[in-house]
Amino acid sequence: MRKGKIIFHVDMNSFYASVEMAEHPELRGKPLAIAGKVEDRRGIVVTSSYEARAHGVKTTMQVWEAKRKCPGLIVKPPHFDLYRSVSRKLFALLRSYTDQVERVSIDEGYMDVTSLTEDRHPVQLAQAIQQQIKDQLALPCSIGIAPNKFMAKMASDMKKPMGITILRKREMHKTLWPLPVSEMHGVGKKTAEKLVNIGIKTIGDIAHYPKAAFVEQFGKYGERLHERANGYDPREVDPEAESEFKSISQSTTLPRDIQDEEEARLVLHRLAYRLSRKLKEKRSLAYQLSIAIRYSDWKNISRAKTVQQPLQTTEDIAQLAFQIFSTHWNGEPIRLLGITVQALEPVTKASKQLDLFTYEQDASKEPLFNVLQDLEDKYGSSVVRLGIDDKQEKGK
The missing domain is CATH 3.30.70.270 (Reverse transcriptase/Diguanylate cyclase domain)
Structure with missing residues (x-):
């Protein structure tokens, strides 16, 4: 067997x-x-x-x-x-x-x-x-x-x-480890340059680098790289990761490439707001969300996640989108971000009752987001930050 x-x-x-x-x-x-x-x-x-x-x-x-x-x-x-x-x-x-x-x-x-x-x-x-x-x-x-x-x-x-x-894992030392870091799946051009600059030139160098020190320098992203360089990847094949059902998408090509996590969070929050409005217009809920990232070198990635509790509010969509983003962003400059919600169902068929307070709270932010949109269109995406989000983060 x-x-x-x-x-x-x-x-x-x-x-x-x-x-x-x-x-x-x-x-x-x-x-x-x-x-x-x-x-x-x-x-x-x-x-x-x-x-x-x-x-x-x-x-x-x-x-x-x-x-x-x-x-x-x-x-x-x-x-x-x-x-x-x-x-x-x-x-x-x-x-x-x-x-x-x-x-x-x-x-x-x-x-x-x-x-x-x-x-x-x-x-x-x-x-x-x-x-x-x-x-x-x-x-x-x-x-x-x-x-x-x-x-x-x-x-x-x-x-x-x-x-x-x-x-095969037992053959990694001769098949995978000699390859340059630039050929490792999940390593972009800028990250490869950073690795080479600290003396890490091959996948084998990553595998043999002290894990704690590597994670200290590259965070959770570095932890994933280190594990995979050593042949460890616990992710299951997930048939539900992407769906062919109808969907709603919002994306934006940024006025300049960004490489700041908080700027990306703001962009995703704005896209989530637009999606939430469309879902409410259609009186629909979404059970799946995917994000798209286009890097400055035009490479694209798309990642999706299915949820048990349906999505409709700005905060729920933004939170899940940022969670997926922070897991899969490789640290490279970004020129486009997008969010798609799919696996849609009418509100009347949903198993979860919408929280009316959250619904109205989202609606109350509409004037704010319209102002933010105007400011960002005129002065660029870094001109403002969402104080509401900062307070929520501090309160956690």
């Missing part, structure tokens, strides 16, 4: 470009880039085919530079409705193997296949999944196999495209 968990991380290779090639076979084998429209910060490459990457085209590169590096580059705008449709088919395929599937983003997810590997080798199962995705969707993917989510994610990045990689 097999011991421990077997986790897959399924990562689609150059997803947007691969979907375009599947839809338009004449594009196959050609250098292709998917680029956003030329707007506030000019068009940038969202993703590109491996043929384009061979010429030096990279994600987040501006289109003019990509064309200079690859004169024959074909540039297509994104078709997000198509990508979402294909993503739904992908995850339906994965769930045909097991219901223990966690959708992390439109093109990647985790599978807990422990029960499926009792009489089947994990590599054989991964090959079957990979081939079925190729046959049914005409898309390439890489699959990482490991005893936990962090290691599975690291494994899937090691061989692209169409790779299958196993990472």
